[in-house]
Amino acid sequence: MIRFEEVSKSYDMSRLAVDSVSLEIKRGEFLVLVGPSGCGKTTTLKMINRLIPLTKGTIWLDGKRISDYPIHELRWQIGYVLQQIALFPHMTIEENIAVVPELVGLKKKDIRARVTELLEMAGLDPDVYRKRKPHELSGGQQQRVGVVRALAADPDILLMDEPFSALDPISRLKLQEDLLDLQNRIQKTIVFVTHDLQEAFKLGDRVCIMNEGKIEQIATPQEILTKPASPFVREFTASAAARTFSIADHIEEIPADLSLSFAIPIDSEWGPLLQFLASEDQVAIKQDGQVIGMVTRKGILHFLAEQSLKGGTSNE
Structure with a gap:
């Protein structure tokens, strides 16, 4: 077109x-x-x-x-x-x-x-x-x-x-x-x-x-x-959520029959989480050495979209 x-x-x-x-x-x-x-x-x-x-x-x-x-x-x-x-x-x-x-x-x-x-x-x-x-x-x-x-x-x-x-x-x-x-x-x-x-x-x-x-x-x-295709895209994407994102706010229950390959600490930052989600649809979250739930790629996309309700974050 x-x-x-x-x-x-x-x-x-x-x-x-x-x-x-x-x-x-x-x-x-x-x-x-x-x-x-x-x-x-x-x-x-x-x-x-x-x-x-x-x-x-x-x-x-x-x-x-x-x-x-x-x-x-x-x-x-x-x-x-x-x-x-x-x-x-x-x-x-x-x-x-x-x-x-x-x-x-x-x-x-x-x-x-x-x-x-x-x-x-x-x-x-x-x-x-x-x-x-x-x-x-x-x-x-x-x-x-x-x-x-x-x-x-x-x-x-x-x-x-x-x-x-x-x-x-x-x-x-x-x-x-x-x-x-x-x-x-x-x-x-x-x-x-x-x-x-x-x-x-x-x-x-x-x-x-x-x-x-x-x-x-x-x-x-x-x-x-x-x-992300470049370091700029990786940084630009991360900066859009860095000030408002908390893994603890996006933890989902793990279904009984689901096995997860990765587990990261609940206090991890946005960047490392994205790196794991690049190869997996979901990532296990651990606290004090115990897996307490998971974060999904779909959930992160939903979070990014719904942030506009709060006015979004500026990249200016």
Whole structure:
């Protein structure tokens, strides 16, 4: 669907913001770009819809160079959601959602039906919210409108640039769940930028970890957790949980018929636990020389995802 071929971007010719990135995003895939500030993730995202011109290389969309598309045709195929929700303040919610459908020439009755469909998809009663102005909605409701507005012309691709980072933790968690539910129904190709590894692990089919303009690793959350491709990935993954993780909080009972190969002390740190889980699905935990339970790979992944309820941990 989307293919980067040795793509680089330099703003001042002295440093590459994106350095020889090659990757392929499959149709219907949810890919999350994650990494520290300045790693190139947002620049990579914005090159897809030509908000930022690339310096070198090629980006392909369905086998065609993005530079070969008329700019309006390219952007009608790509919905875009920002952290700054950017709803037009003097327009109603219906008018906000209708902007792109009007530009592409849909009839008024079709636009109204589409607005109704999208508001229902966002969990907002059309009869209640259609005529409201953005300031009458909560931050979470406004961001829901921002998401469905990006879907109004039924684009193939949805780009999302840290769309939930300004929200409170509860709203953020709810919108993550809503987005996953929406994706299960509409199966769009989504490219999502975040600095929060917990959010990345929760949302992404695959996660692309970037550092200094390069891809350090692109893989499923489980593969990244258990088989980090570089020292940076190992450190970045560990730092996301180091301040909040305690083995004692994640011990599970060992089934009677299960035998475990490894046992580590209950006061072990996050890093050694990850090393053991790289080769085993579960690790025994011992206290005072006695095995008292186990920690599972699945449990750790669940922990990383649910940390967003507490606001996550920052990797900035």
